[in-house]
Amino acid sequence: xxxxxxxxxxxxxxxxxxxxxxxxxxxxxxxxxxxxxxxxxxxxxxxxxxxxxxxxxxxxxxxxxxxxxxxxxxxxxxxxxxxxxxxxxxxxxxxxxxxxxxxxxxxxxxxxxxxxxxxxxxxxxxxxxxxxxxxxxxxxxxxxxxxxxxxxxxxxxxxxxxxxxxxxxxxxxxxxxxxxxxxxxxxxxxxxxxxxxxxxxxxxxxxxxxxxxxxxxxxxxxxxxxxxxxxxxxxxxxxxxxxxxxxxxxxxxxxxxxxxxxxxxxxxxxxxxxxxxxxxxxxxxxxxxxxxxxxxxxxxxxxxxxxxxxxxxxxxxxxxxxxxxxxxxxxxxxxxxxxxxxxxxxxxxxxxxx
Numbered sequence: 001x002x003x004x005x006x007x008x009x010x011x012x013x014x015x016x017x018x019x020x021x022x023x024x025x026x027x028x029x030x031x032x033x034x035x036x037x038x039x040x041x042x043x044x045x046x047x048x049x050x051x052x053x054x055x056x057x058x059x060x061x062x063x064x065x066x067x068x069x070x071x072x073x074x075x076x077x078x079x080x081x082x083x084x085x086x087x088x089x090x091x092x093x094x095x096x097x098x099x100x101x102x103x104x105x106x107x108x109x110x111x112x113x114x115x116x117x118x119x120x121x122x123x124x125x126x127x128x129x130x131x132x133x134x135x136x137x138x139x140x141x142x143x144x145x146x147x148x149x150x151x152x153x154x155x156x157x158x159x160x161x162x163x164x165x166x167x168x169x170x171x172x173x174x175x176x177x178x179x180x181x182x183x184x185x186x187x188x189x190x191x192x193x194x195x196x197x198x199x200x201x202x203x204x205x206x207x208x209x210x211x212x213x214x215x216x217x218x219x220x221x222x223x224x225x226x227x228x229x230x231x232x233x234x235x236x237x238x239x240x241x242x243x244x245x246x247x248x249x250x251x252x253x254x255x256x257x258x259x260x261x262x263x264x265x266x267x268x269x270x271x272x273x274x275x276x277x278x279x280x281x282x283x284x285x286x287x288x289x290x291x292x293x294x295x296x297x298x299x300x301x302x303x304x305x306x307x308x309x310x311x312x313x314x315x316x317x318x319x320x321x322x323x324x325x326x327x328x329x330x331x332x333x334x335x336x337x338x339x340x341x342x343x344x345x346x347x348x349x350x351x352x353x354x
Contacts, residue, residue: 084350088337092352093216095331096228101162103231104144113165117144118239119231122276122305125219126297128343132187132258134222135297137304138173139276140212141242142231158211170246173215174275176256177208183218187258197261204269207256209249220354223333225345227298229305230327238317249275273300277307298328298345 087095100121108117119142127134143157145166157168176185188194189201210218219226248254257269264270273296295303302324309322330346334353342351 081348083332083334083342083344084348085334085337086350088334088351088353090352091354092220092226092331093213095350095352096212096216096226099228099329100140100142100231104142105162107233108144108165113144113147115146116236118142118234118236119144120234120238120242121228121230121232122301122308123215123226123228124298124301125224125226126345127222127224130297130299132296133185134224135300136173136175136215136219137272137276137296137301138171138210138212138215139242140169140171141234141239142167142169143239169212170243171210171212171215172242172246172249172276173210173212174207174249174256174270174272175210175215176205178206179208180210180214180218183221185258197259200259202257202259204263205256206252207249207254207269209246209275220333220352225298225333225343225349226331227301227328227346228331229301229322229324229329232322233319235317235319241317245275273304277304302328 087098090098104117104119121140121142123138123140125134125136145168147165157170159166159168161167176182179185186202190199192199216226254267255263255269256271257263258271260270260274264274305322305324308318309324325347328346330344330349331352332342332344332346332349334342334351336353337351339351
């Protein structure tokens, strides 16, 4: 999917979240250089305060530097673990499901589960250039059913059994309805369309909510890097809100558009980020230029998690803390076992090839 930002106005209300870059790790080389340019521009402006000719150039340099700062990737640092090839022969979908099951099982006590438990698992994928046409944000939501009684299952959800425990799950993965057969996303078309929404000539598409295995197959087809956070335990009320969001999307009244700036408020069309955003607010504003600056793929889901941290936890719906940098785990494509030089934007990752 594929684009686009989440509101930063709410983020600014809290001093703890006033700087989204704090969630995205320490400054990398690009950000460090950008900040250096800003300092240099400021010093130059101070030293040339009397020159009217130089001031516009200085301001332009400082503005360009500032535009680079939001592009900080979620991972941080150059020193990280080698890619894990121990599950290389398992399909990507199976690797991810096994990791979710293991993480959830670690939270459960031995014996019978006496009440339902609920979890969410945010995801993102992107290519090496983090091009919006190949980036996507999505989320899976899980209900672990209590033992000892006949469960009330939800129609249309995936159902499985793991270690004598029943669970059901669904995914919010909003894309054009034919993206599995026509995976050519149109994001910006027309000169200046990034700046002026009305100049974007991309059409509105019928939307479709893809299942987790279908979504991951799309990532495998183009050999993308796939990231996941969590699972995070949530309250029943949060699960119910996610169910309402899925049901709203499945009605077919809302369509898909990657650049949804002119369409989301009237419930005409939304992109994948707004489909999985905080359930009480279907159409938050998009931040810089209404889109976010490279806020798609991993950075896009990270921005959604900032929103979740502010809204969901404040309402008592999120039962554990989110560490956007440390909780991120990746799966990277490797053409052969023990391949080197892989595209790996994660602090820790496993390799896949199918």
